[in-house]
Amino acid sequence: MMEKFLQQSMDAEQKFYKYEEQRLKIEDKRREAEHARELQMLQMLGQMLAGISSAVSQRSHSRACSPPQRANRQSFGETINYNPVDRAFSPPIGISFFIQRSFSFRSTHSLKDMENIFRLVRNVIPPLTAKKHKGQDGRIGIVGGCQEYTGAPYFAAISALKVGADLSHVFCTKDAAAAIKSYSPELIVHPVLDIPNAVNEVEKWLPRLHTVVLGPGLGRDEVILEHAKGIIERTRAKGIPIIIDADGLWLIAQHPSIIQGYQGAILTPNLMEFSRLYEAVLRDPVDSDDHHGCVLRLSQALGNLTIVQKGERDLISDGQKVFVCSHEGSNRRCGGQGDLLSGSLGVLSHWAFLAGSEKTNGLNPFLVAAFGACSLTRQCNNQAFQKYGRSMTTKDMITEIGTAFNKLFEHEVKATN
Numbered sequence: 475m476m477e478k479f480l481q482q483s484m485d486a487e488q489k490f491y492k493y494e495e496q497r498l499k500i501e502d503k504r505r506e507a508e509h510a511r512e513l514q515m516l517q518m519l520g521q522m523l524a525g526i527s528s529a530v531s532q533r534s535h536s537r538a539c540s541p542p543q544r545a546n547r548q549s550f551g552e553t554i555n556y557n558p559v560d561r562a563f564s565p566p567i568g569i570s571f572f573i574q575r576s577f578s579f580r581s582t583h584s585l586k587d588m589e590n591i592f593r594l595v596r597n598v599i600p601p602l603t604a605k606k607h608k609g610q611d612g613r614i615g616i617v618g619g620c621q622e623y624t625g626a627p628y629f630a631a632i633s634a635l636k637v638g639a640d641l642s643h644v645f646c647t648k649d650a651a652a653a654i655k656s657y658s659p660e661l662i663v664h665p666v667l668d669i670p671n672a673v674n675e676v677e678k679w680l681p682r683l684h685t686v687v688l689g690p691g692l693g694r695d696e697v698i699l700e701h702a703k704g705i706i707e708r709t710r711a712k713g714i715p716i717i718i719d720a721d722g723l724w725l726i727a728q729h730p731s732i733i734q735g736y737q738g739a740i741l742t743p744n745l746m747e748f749s750r751l752y753e754a755v756l757r758d759p760v761d762s763d764d765h766h767g768c769v770l771r772l773s774q775a776l777g778n779l780t781i782v783q784k785g786e787r788d789l790i791s792d793g794q795k796v797f798v799c800s801h802e803g804s805n806r807r808c809g810g811q812g813d814l815l816s817g818s819l820g821v822l823s824h825w826a827f828l829a830g831s832e833k834t835n836g837l838n839p840f841l842v843a844a845f846g847a848c849s850l851t852r853q854c855n856n857q858a859f860q861k862y863g864r865s866m867t868t869k870d871m872i873t874e875i876g877t878a879f880n881k882l883f884e885h886e887v888k889a890t891n
């Protein structure tokens with residue numbers, strides 16, 4: 475009797491997942507069509523504006539220094555495009571000028587530079603409309619959380635919600651679940667990471683997730699890491715974007731092949747995690763005089779997946795370009811701000827992935843998402859530090875997410891120079 479009941483409920487569950495998977499596919503297609511329509515309208519608008527501006531410039535005897543000429547000049551090569559021959563991701567020349575100015579190696583950015591890159595981030599942010607239903611703007615899964623570390627997965631999951639995801643799931647060990655739930659009723663918590671069939675349990679949820687963030691508070695228990703390995707493999711097999719941070723990077727340093735060649739992955743190492751990974755993959759110590767080259771080489775060696783090297787300046791590379799985010803933060807470094815970054819990136823990478831390179835002027839959408847998440851983290855750091863100074867903690871930064879996001883991405887920054 476019990477067996478029959480169990481079988482029936484398993485069948486019902488499977489039917490539900492199948493139905494849900496189909497529904498999500500239809501929904502994604504509809505959103506793609508919506509994006510394509512918007513793009514078409516923008517292109518038409520662009521053509522109209524181009525027509526008007528060329529008429530105006532003909533009348534006013536155009537100036538000698540046009541953007542395309544400047545784009546080719548070395549003095550604008552502060553952002554290094556390491557593969558100028560590959561045009562696959564290269565935007566038209568005028569736009570290239572615009573992007574290269576935005577992602578500069580200079581330590582300070584002009585307001586205009588920041589406005590340019592923030593505009594690309596804004597392009598991928600989905601509009602809030604009354605027509606949407608719960609889940610459409612992001613269902614993010616955080617894999618991490620064990621007895622020692624319950625804060626890290628919480629920080630990542632709540633940050634994802636505060637940036638704009640609709641649902642945030644945490645897959646953690648049994649003994650971490652109650653603590654994580656008690657921090658926030660908004661989170662959906664699955665205490666499955668330490669059960670024998672953990673990988674299958676998480677896999678059941680994958681069709682319902684847009685992005686997976688793996689690593690915050692995962693710990694280094696061998697059994698859990700083995701489960702994490704299986705989860706990465708299944709996530710990769712389904713083509714779902716995955717952000718790997720903290721102990722997830724420890725795992726990658728032991729087994730780089732799990733992630734090698736998967737361009738749906740974004741790795742977010744701090745300096746320490748970066749050198750571990752670099753040495754494991756390239757069998758060479760990091761060259762401390764050439765951080766940009768090292769980030770680039772690591773990305774290339776792993777098959778051009780996106781790397782975000784966190785630090786005083788965040789270096790972001792997909793093996794072709796290295797971009798720098800040096801948005802002003804503060805001198806306070808509290809544990810957990812990397813989790814804020816990985817959770818935000820979970821949402822932004824989903825939005826960017828969905829929007830595609832048409833919305834990022836031909837640039838790899840993950841680079842734009844990473845730039846957005848780094849700027850946002852640093853802006854939260856800056857705002858919270860102004861209020862709390864040395865006593866600032868990650869919770870204070872998380873409280874700032876709404877206003878920081880609004881300031882960076884919801885309003886036009888006035889370009890004064």
Ligand SMILES: NC(=O)C1=CN([C@@H]2O[C@H](COP(=O)(O)OP(=O)(O)OC[C@H]3O[C@@H](n4cnc5c(N)ncnc54)[C@H](O)[C@@H]3O)[C@@H](O)[C@H]2O)[C@@H](O)CC1
Pocket residue numbers: 622623624625626627689690691692693720721744745746747785809810812813
């Ligand atoms: N409240 C929580 O639950 C928190 C848990 N955390 C988790 O703690 C676990 C271990 O993380 P750790 O970062 O300690 O990992 P590691 O055990 O790899 O330690 C890294 C070491 O590198 C040092 N380091 C970091 N950035 C550096 C830099 N730029 N230059 C030089 N040294 C640098 C740190 O001080 C630390 O001693 C992870 O699972 C992580 O997610 C952290 O996220 C912090 C908050």
Ligand SMILES: Nc1ncnc2c1ncn2[C@@H]1O[C@H](COP(=O)(O)OP(=O)(O)OP(=O)(O)O)[C@@H](O)[C@H]1O
Pocket residue numbers: 720743744745784785786787788803804805807808809810811812813814815848851852
């Ligand atoms: N020296 C710095 N100056 C300014 N901002 C920094 C500095 N170091 C880190 N940051 C900012 O903090 C973010 C998180 O980086 P951090 O090195 O603290 O990560 P982490 O060590 O992985 O964090 P966690 O404590 O969550 O494990 C970076 O992306 C960056 O935006």
